[in-house]
Amino acid sequence: MKLKVALLPGDGIGPEVIDEAVRILKTIGELCDHDFEFIEKLIGGVAIRDCGSPLPVETLDACFASDAVLLGAVGAPRYDDLPPDKRPEAGLLTLRRALGGYANLRPVVFYDALAPSSPLRPETARGADILIVRELLGGLYFSEPRGFVVEAGKQIAAYNTLRYETYEIERVAHIAFQAARQRRRKVTSVDKANVLETSQLWRETVTRVAASYPEVSLEHLYVDACAMRLVTHPQRFDVILTENLFGDILSDEAAVINGSLGTLASATIGGAIDLYEPVHGSAPDIAGRGIANPIGAIASAALMLRYTAHLEQEASDIETAIRQVLDAGYATPDLQSEATRCVVGTAEMGQLITEALAEIVDRRRAYHAV
């Protein structure tokens, strides 16, 4: 299999975790005879610094010339005072819109080895296996008009628009129901239909789409109640379908099931080019120290093999390797608990997962050879 990947490491811990994802991809490429080609480009704060734009044209061109994009994170405190459309985050939002992927899949799977790292009781967290399907191109992050109201040179107000077109809800709902069909056949659609017109449209539209999937059960939940149940009863969820802002917030909250945002991966599908990125941001508080957890980025690379390259065996081998390394008691500092046998840094964690992966692949080869 030949796969051309545009790498956009970005800011803060982005480059640190992407290095480890690339290490895994190169290893699986060599082990399984796949031809993975990488082209690295700038995005975010580093792109503002070097090119004056958070998303240079050259970066976008490289993405469109690739089969998939693997992104680290964007954002840095020195750019926090820039207007929203000039910030590093604007580069990511523009990229998402340009690539066209509207369904952001964020799997949240509990790792048994992380029970002591989770603030949740083990009996609450154990067995949690959720797929958050977040609408990624609409809602508050993209709707117009937006802006500041300035009077006499002074900002006196600011506004954003929350708008959803029916087709935007329909297409992401289909992705959620199709995913649920392959899982435990339950969709929880999350909205705020007791207050917002957009949520009323969301609810009506999702209910209509659900009629095409009679084998999947549908429930509706208000976002505030969902936020609470996500940490009191995470096992009750299968697929959570929700709009852009709610999905952004709920997925960070779901990270506490495993104890760290560093473990969560994402895949954005439905557009011209698929985009893969860990759920976390650039984590300026730990950047440059070699301690960031690379599991979210490595698991994002696994999702890329699953969804874009259709290499299911390779994707699940990477996921098994992650689980084995955690089971063996290794943890980056964010996951450290009394059960940790050895605290490791970013590169060491990447190396351990790579070694576990090589063993898994070798073992299967030996099994099939006899």
Ligand SMILES: NC(=O)C1=CN([C@@H]2O[C@H](COP(=O)(O)OP(=O)(O)OC[C@H]3O[C@@H](n4cnc5c(N)ncnc54)[C@H](O)[C@@H]3O)[C@@H](O)[C@H]2O)C=CC1
């Ligand atoms: N997709 C993206 O590029 C995103 C970018 N951001 C940007 O990142 C910057 C920092 O935002 P924050 O709110 O601090 O969110 P963040 O996700 O960067 O960090 C939140 C907390 O989680 C920890 N954390 C995150 N990833 C980790 C990892 N891999 N290993 C260990 N610990 C990890 C951080 O140290 C921090 O304490 C901002 O500029 C923000 O706009 C935030 C979220 C997503």
Ligand SMILES: CC(C)CC(=O)C(=O)O
């Ligand atoms: C533009 C990003 C900073 C939004 C975000 O937090 C995310 O997509 O998870």
Ligand SMILES: [Mg+2]
């Ligand atoms: Mg977020």
